[in-house]
Amino acid sequence: MTLHIVGAGGFGRETLDAVRRSAQAPEVIFVDEDPTTEKLDGCHVVRPARLDLAEPGRHDFVVAIADPTVRRRLADQFEGLGLRPATVIDSSAVVSAGARIGPGCVVLGHAFVSTGTVLGSHVQVNYQVSIGHDTVLGDFVTILPGANVAGSVTVAAAATVGSNAAVLQGRRIGPAATVGAAALVTRDVSAGQVVIGVPARPR
Numbered sequence: 001m002t003l004h005i006v007g008a009g010g011f012g013r014e015t016l017d018a019v020r021r022s023a024q025a026p027e028v029i030f031v032d033e034d035p036t037t038e039k040l041d042g043c044h045v046v047r048p049a050r051l052d053l054a055e056p057g058r059h060d061f062v063v064a065i066a067d068p069t070v071r072r073r074l075a076d077q078f079e080g081l082g083l084r085p086a087t088v089i090d091s092s093a094v095v096s097a098g099a100r101i102g103p104g105c106v107v108l109g110h111a112f113v114s115t116g117t118v119l120g121s122h123v124q125v126n127y128q129v130s131i132g133h134d135t136v137l138g139d140f141v142t143i144l145p146g147a148n149v150a151g152s153v154t155v156a157a158a159a160t161v162g163s164n165a166a167v168l169q170g171r172r173i174g175p176a177a178t179v180g181a182a183a184l185v186t187r188d189v190s191a192g193q194v195v196i197g198v199p200a201r202p203r
Contacts, residue, residue, distance in 0.1 A: 003086055004061040006074050008045050012064035015106050016041055018090035060086035062104055064120060068140040068158035074123050141156040
């Protein structure tokens with residue numbers, strides 16, 4: 001089985017670390033549209049046009065790009081090539097047996113995902129993130145390092161919660177909204193809105 005990590009930047013290398021710690025794939029290849037090297041951390045780096053997919057059904061992928069719009073485009077592109085979205089969970093992460101994790105998700109080291117939580121497709125949960133019970137993260141959501149999302153929160157598709165931000169229980173973050181770093185969300189956030197500060201207010 002070959003796992004293709006799409007994106008050879010910092011998050012791609014962090015995803016590789018999680019894969020290696022979890023022994024999830026015998027072979028890893030980075031795929032990058034504009035590679036600066038042919039080898040990275042011991043893995044080959046190839047352009048999408050140079051993918052060798054000679055063995056159908058033996059290729060998985062995960063998109064390691066933070067931008068949710070780009071992530072969606074690349075996920076559609078690689079699924080269209082017949083690759084299957086893989087889920088990568090670092091061995092140091094704690095994921096409740098009562099949580100549901102969608103295809104293409106990445107959960108990095110020391111993250112905590114509580115019971116009843118639902119992660120949609122291609123969600124990124126970074127280092128030391130805490131996701132409370134019964135929270136729902138929509139497709140292509142990004143939760144950046146150190147964020148604390150309390151229980152029964154809804155984070156809609158393509159939204160981003162910044163590093164060390166906190167979202168209080170029961171709040172809703174709208175589609176494509178952004179919560180700034182270290183913000184404290186005490187009210188719902190509308191679609192596309194950017195909020196910052198303590199308490200969080202529209203920028």
